[in-house]
Amino acid sequence: MFMKLLMPVIECGVAGTDLPFALDTGATGSNFSIRYYERFRTQDRAWTKSETKSFGAGGIRRRVTYLQPRVSLKVGDRTATLERVPVFRTKMGSDIDELYGNLGQDLVAKFESFTLDFANMTFSLGAPLP
Numbered sequence: 001m002f003m004k005l006l007m008p009v010i011e012c013g014v015a016g017t018d019l020p021f022a023l024d025t026g027a028t029g030s031n032f033s034i035r036y037y038e039r040f041r042t043q044d045r046a047w048t049k050s051e052t053k054s055f056g057a058g059g060i061r062r063r064v065t066y067l068q069p070r071v072s073l074k075v076g077d078r079t080a081t082l083e084r085v086p087v088f089r090t091k092m093g094s095d096i097d098e099l100y101g102n103l104g105q106d107l108v109a110k111f112e113s114f115t116l117d118f119a120n121m122t123f124s125l126g127a128p129l130p
Contacts, residue, residue: 001116001123004095008116010103010123013074015040019100023116023123027104031086032068036100040087043068052086063088073107078125080107 001010004022011018019036031052037044047066065086073080083106091097108114113126 001121004099007095008123009099010075012080012103014071014100021100022096022102023107024102024104025108027102029085029106030082030101030103031065031088032101033096033099034088034091035097037066037087037089039100041089044087047087050086052088063090065089073103075107076122076124078111078128080110080125082106 001008003009008023009020010023011020013019019039021030044066047068050065050067052063052065053060065088068085068087070081070083071085073082085101096102108125110129111125111127112129115122115124115126117124
């Protein structure tokens with residue numbers, strides 16, 4: 001784990017490679033950035049097109065995205081499976097473009113706990129929920 005300003009960034013194993021993702025525990029769901037799209041777009045035959053709406057000070061913004069039906073993320077000795085994750089195929093115009101995406105509560109929801117250890121700069125998931 002490391003910090004990008006005030007945002008924790010964690011490395012997760014995807015398809016055998018550790019990649020950096022922002023951790024946003026205030027977000028209900030995860031989404032992947034253009035960087036992820038460019039790395040894994042050869043798999044997009046399994047992805048379906050979708051539209052994502054984002055709300056902000058400028059109003060509602062609609063973006064064409066892909067939905068990845070399922071992806072497994074290796075976090076230490078645990079594996080988290082996310083479903084129906086939006087994958088952006090264009091830049092968002094934010095710091096997320098430099099990372100592989102933003103991980104939300106769906107990453108930690110299937111585990112009893114998670115730990116952000118700032119002394120050792122590690123992130124870990126507790127035992128899976130039954």
